[in-house]
Amino acid sequence: MGTQVKLKGQGRLFKNPILESFTKSSPLESTISSLGIAVFCIWMGKELGAHFEFWNVFWYFTAGLVFWSLAEYLLHRYVFHLTDENFKGGDRFAYILHGVHHEYPNDAQRTLMPLLPKLIFSTLFFGLFFLILGKAGAFFSAGFLMGYYFYSIMHYSIHRFKAPKFLKPLWEHHHRHHHLEDDKAFGVSSRIWDRLFRTMPSKVKNKSKVAEM
Numbered sequence: 001m002g003t004q005v006k007l008k009g010q011g012r013l014f015k016n017p018i019l020e021s022f023t024k025s026s027p028l029e030s031t032i033s034s035l036g037i038a039v040f041c042i043w044m045g046k047e048l049g050a051h052f053e054f055w056n057v058f059w060y061f062t063a064g065l066v067f068w069s070l071a072e073y074l075l076h077r078y079v080f081h082l083t084d085e086n087f088k089g090g091d092r093f094a095y096i097l098h099g100v101h102h103e104y105p106n107d108a109q110r111t112l113m114p115l116l117p118k119l120i121f122s123t124l125f126f127g128l129f130f131l132i133l134g135k136a137g138a139f140f141s142a143g144f145l146m147g148y149y150f151y152s153i154m155h156y157s158i159h160r161f162k163a164p165k166f167l168k169p170l171w172e173h174h175h176r177h178h179h180l181e182d183d184k185a186f187g188v189s190s191r192i193w194d195r196l197f198r199t200m201p202s203k204v205k206n207k208s209k210v211a212e213m
């Protein structure tokens with residue numbers, strides 16, 4: 001990303017103060033909106049006439065949840081780190097979505113997705129899954145969103161709290177991405193895809209630098 005990491009403070013995304021206010025979020029807002037949209041998706045599935053039976057909803061939901069994990073990796077690797085070299089305006093695009101978080105990794109208000117972009121992305125993914133899977137795509141969308149929610153709380157915790165012992169490797173994985181190699185370690189809630197696609201961070205002996213962040 002190239003910019004100097006600032007451990008305090010907040011980035012400015014838009015000059016317009018109203019637009020700027022739409023770029024911040026909190027765990028409470030994120031929880032309410034994620035659960036709310038997920039319930040709405042399931043209700044939509046029922047309204048659209050998808051087979052509304054427990055196991056049918058369950059399996060589509062679970063498939064969406066698992067598919068999120070892959071999407072989390074791919075979005076982070078191929079979308080969030082785009083630059084002007086990829087397309088004109090790429091730097092700005094990636095900065096708003098993700099770069100601001102790299103510059104100010106401890107800014108709690110910019111770790112979770114705010115409501116407005118969440119509504120936009122939810123609508124786009126809902127449409128995509130509906131096109132591919134039909135009416136039951138609504139249940140898949142609900143699971144996908146819950147996968148996102150799980151990831152986002154995890155990501156938030158990584159930047160706010162000390163790692164519980166059994167999650168230490170995940171914490172370190174993400175801090176390496178931030179502070180040592182931003183072209184490695186794209187998975188946040190799991191390391192499976194980094195293993196599979198060979199983007200595991202190198203085992204550098206720079207633990208002190210990682211630990212202090």
Ligand SMILES: [Zn+2]
Nearest residue numbers: 105155174178
């Ligand atoms: Zn992060």
Ligand SMILES: [Zn+2]
Nearest residue numbers: 080098102182
């Ligand atoms: Zn990143």
Ligand SMILES: [Zn+2]
Nearest residue numbers: 105175178213
């Ligand atoms: Zn960090």
